[in-house]
Amino acid sequence: TKVPTQQVSAQFQQAIVQQFPNVSIIDLALVLQILNDLISKIGFVVRFMAGLSISTGIVVFIASVFMSKYQRIRETVLLRTLGASRKQIFAITALEYFFLGILAAITGILLGLAAGWVLAKYTFETAFHLQLLPIIILVLMVCLLTVGIGLINSRGIVKRSPLEVLRNEV
Known part of the structure; x- marks a missing residue:
């Protein structure tokens, strides 16, 4: 289920556990937040490496122009x-x-x-x-x-x- 706030989520989880004690509840919001942070870090690394590659290519290009x-x-x-x-x-x-x-x-x-x-x-x-x-x-x-x-x-x-x-x- 999706709930608007953490407080409502906690109340909903307590109500479910009280009514159905054999049901396990997993808070996917925290899992999704961790995955989102991880993907953001991977994206930053990819963009940084692309920028570094482009910068290196420009330096090599300028050097080749000056050599010619x-x-x-x-x-x-x-x-x-x-x-x-x-x-x-x-x-x-x-x-x-x-x-x-x-x-x-x-x-x-x-x-x-x-x-x-x-x-x-x-x-x-x-x-x-x-x-x-x-x-x-x-x-x-x-x-x-x-x-x-x-x-x-x-x-x-x-x-x-x-x-x-x-x-x-x-």
């Missing part, structure tokens, strides 16, 4: 030598990083969805529901972050003349 700066220098020098303007180089760089962001986001989302589906179906034995809005927001955020970091990283390269860059390289 030397390759970008050579490409930019070649494009500038061939007559490309700063706008064209920024557009090429932005498109390159946009596609890199799309590829990273789609790969990560597909792996996450596959893992979520496996957990839902085989571990928790529940139905898996796909929500498109968070996925679209995540793809856009990853693409914007990738393009932003890439353009910030490439900003100093475009400002220098090709001759100056080649002198520093040799």
